Amino acid sequence: MRLPIPEMFVGSGPQLLAVLSGTINVVSDGMQYGWTAPSIPLLRSQDSPVKITHSNEIWLEILYLIGGLVGLPISIAFIDVIGRKMTVWISSIIGICGWICIGAGNNVYYLYAGRFLLGITADIAFTASPVYISEIAHQKIRGFLAGLIYLMMLVGIIVIYSIGPWIPIYASAIVGSSLLLVQLIIFPFMPESPYFLIYVNKDKEAEKALKRLRQDKNVSEELNEIKKAVERQKTETGRPQDLFLIKSNRKAATIMMLLNITQHISGVSILIMNLHTILHDAGSDLISPDISAVMFPVLMFISATTATFLVDRCGRKILLTSSGIITTITLLVLAVYFHLKLLGFPTHLYNWVPLAAVMVYAAGVKFGLGIVPIVITAELFPAKVKGMGMAFSDMMYLLSSIISLYLYPWMNQALGIHISFYVFSFFCILCTVMISFYVPETKGKTLEEIQMILKDVGEGKKIQDTRM
Structure with missing residues (x-):
């Protein structure tokens, strides 16, 4: 069967x-x-x-x-x-x-x-x-x-x-x-992107690509929608400053800045690149570092796979907020553990805690914060500035990663590793609250509808209503 x-x-x-x-x-x-x-x-x-x-x-x-x-x-x-x-x-x-x-x-x-x-x-x-x-x-x-x-x-x-x-x-x-x-x-x-082919006036190639992608000979309706979207977006200038001068682009750029900063202020690069050291400093020797290192991305993969199947059913925002809450809790647990160890508390009796926290962190961060931003990024920017928008988003990702990797060893040496994790947990929950209020839901919406939502003129809702 x-x-x-x-x-x-x-x-x-x-x-x-x-x-x-x-x-x-x-x-x-x-x-x-x-x-x-x-x-x-x-x-x-x-x-x-x-x-x-x-x-x-x-x-x-x-x-x-x-x-x-x-x-x-x-x-x-x-x-x-x-x-x-x-x-x-x-x-x-x-x-x-x-x-x-x-x-x-x-x-x-x-x-x-x-x-x-x-x-x-x-x-x-x-x-x-x-x-x-x-x-x-x-x-x-x-x-x-x-x-x-x-x-x-x-x-x-x-x-x-x-x-x-x-x-x-x-x-x-x-x-x-x-x-x-x-x-x-x-x-x-x-096939090449139908949007790009229409953008460079290759309509026949775009139709051929769309038919191949959809396995359908009748793609005229969707092709016309793409043409209208590209034509409208071509009327918007594509200068770098338009990422910030045009309201909808500025909002998209702000959202991507928030999401990318949140990823790294929650310590994802730090844990991936310093996992062995963190577990060693915590005194967690239940599992060898090599095996723990493999378990960490495996749990990330399982969590991200689950989120990938859910992102078009549950929506983007619920995954982001739930991921932010789980990540905050695990970072706080690590901070408290290291703090108690510094104060002389017999943490060796609970050396399974940091390992468990790190593994829950792996699953929690990739359930939303680690996967939804890449989904949303390409949805938010219009065709004319999409390349610049994606580059800006990637720049914020890289800069926040560099800053977090630089500050982490400095804070560890100057203030203690527990302070590092307290800081990460505080900013993680702060950014999660901001995400819940500021990031729009894009589930089930066309790229054109998303642009109308970002323009905040109510047209996104009108378009959606006419299709119901």
């Missing part, structure tokens, strides 16, 4: 295939995001092919993020000029060059170059891929497909955590570059 296919997946096969092939580079990025955790211990070892210092370790983390910042203008230039699909494809070429530097390097400067190039790849991928997905996806499945970006990144983290501690650095580089090579081969056969 065949199980029934959920309604949201009926006729969505071509969209799913295009998204999966278009996010292979995100798996490679996930490997690079978590690369320092298993690789730095290998580089510290006596038989390491590359000798590093503590200063080198810091730069290996930071250069990846600096590469992301350098990738911002590239993203802006490419995404609206050569197209969403070609931008993703080019990012894979840059990524392969980065992995080659890491795999073939015999001194730390090769590693620097590799991390920098892969940071550029990550920025381009995380700017172009969400735009591509939002513009090829039907609204009934758009949230699910957009959420696949984070799932693919988590797959990459799981891969590097699973193989990194036990194989040479060059071997993990071979795995990462092989993934990108697969994308270089298969992604050119996927």
Whole structure:
């Protein structure tokens, strides 16, 4: 007996295939995001092919993020000029060059170059891929497909955590570059975004792409809706300052700033890059650090997968707020545990608490805060400034990540690790409250309806009412 296919997946096969092939580079990025955790211990070892210092370790983390910042203008230039699909494809070429530097390097400067190039790849991928997905996806499945970006990144983290501690650095580089090579081969056969094709006056190609994506020969109604949306959005200027001068764009930019800052002020990058140290400082030795490191992204993956299926059913806001509350509680638990340990409380009797808190954190943060922003990002900005909007969003993501990674060791040394987690928990709940009041619900709405909501003229509701 065949199980029934959920309604949201009926006729969505071509969209799913295009998204999966278009996010292979995100798996490679996930490997690079978590690369320092298993690789730095290998580089510290006596038989390491590359000798590093503590200063080198810091730069290996930071250069990846600096590469992301350098990738911002590239993203802006490419995404609206050569197209969403070609931008993703080019990012894979840059990524392969980065992995080659890491795999073939015999001194730390090769590693620097590799991390920098892969940071550029990550920025381009995380700017172009969400735009591509939002513009090829039907609204009934758009949230699910957009959420696949984070799932693919988590797959990459799981891969590097699973193989990194036990194989040479060059071997993990071979795995990462092989993934990108697969994308270089298969992604050119996927359709381009119908929105972009109409934007560059290729209406026949847009119709052909839409028919292929929808598995339907009659796409005239949806095609006309896209044309009207693009025509209206073309009347809006596409200057960088329009992100802040136009009310709807300013609101979208503010929302994305809030969501991206919340992600990192809740400590997601800190825990991913310092998990071994945090568990060691907590005295949690129930499970070896290598196994804990694998469990952490696995729980993230399970939670993010669940959220991906729920984002188009429950909505974006409920996932964000529930995730924020869970994340706040787990950060507060860690803060209290470290505080009690500092005061001399016999915390060794409860050394399972930090491990449990970290694992609940992994599930909680990826249930909403870690996945919904990538879904919302590509929905909020109109076509004319979408590339700049995505780049701005990515810039805030990178800057907040760099700031959090810089402040964390400083606060630990100057104030104590418990203060760090108290600070993170306070700002996490503060931002969660702001999200609950300020972020609009975009579930089930077309990109055009979302623009009307952001313009705050009541038209979004009117459009929706006429379709009921």
